[in-house]
Amino acid sequence: MREARMNMVQTVEQYRFVHDVLLEALGSRGTFYTSAEFEKTIGSGLTYTRYEEAEMSRQYQSLKAMQQDVDDDAVSAAQLPENRSKNRNQDIVPANNVRPYLSTPVPGHNDYINAVVLPSATRAQGIMATQTPVTPTVVDFWRLVYEHDCFTIVCLEDDKRLYPMMDQVLEMGPFRVTHSTEDTTRDIFSIVQITVTLNEEIDSSRLITVYKLKSRIPGSTEAMLEFVNEIDTKGTSEEHKTLVHCPDGARLCGVFCSILNIISKLRLDKEVDIYLTIRELQCIRPQFIQSYDQYKFCYDMVKEYHRASSVYANM
Structure with missing residues (x-):
């Protein structure tokens, strides 16, 4: 190619990108299925064949091989002295080009929060x-919720400091967070409605829906599918973002966000590519899907989706 066009691939970054594209193409061979093909090939049973186990392991190892150390320059904001204490884990921090910026003035706080913007099944952000x-x-958490139109929050670890109890109002910087209603009738998760108001300004109130998961991840596929279906069909919106949080912003978030996008794609387009769905998210948060068990759980969830669909079809 360079014999015909000498200036093609001019930097190390461009060369690395071409290399990564090739690895990704090789790693993703045979990972795409239509819904019908997945059910015919892998099925909806509770077990896997030896070949299927080996193939899932190959895919997971391929994803691990493509993970690269992030350059210090790429995460320079997270490593600033005033921001380091804001990170629970110094190895899980956002790159500058994928982090959301905060702007609501709060004394002693800047524009940084340990968060990343991810694609959903239907929107780039x-x-x-x-x-x-x-x-x-x-207070930065609520700045993020308010400024970036996060009208749905998925709480994968409850935190008493974060959400008000019944008839309680939390004052955090310029925000008032008020408990409105709570639905605790489900065994797997609860739904809390809260109101966030900025400086008691007129028309500044936002009604936020918080989905709090009670079961563990990975855990029951049936429970997780009920949770994901509820959020996918009622909690997501083309106009607003969905905010997901867990202790380090990666271990549990990675599993949930992967499954949410996988199930959404199945429902909308009747197709699934678990490998590339996770790869897309790992390009932004490399610490997503930290074990083979988590990767396999994503396959388990597709099987559970087909099992549930078959049950409803036969009713």
């Missing part, structure tokens, strides 16, 4: 993932 805030950054 439909999801945000963040760590459950440390005490000094609770």
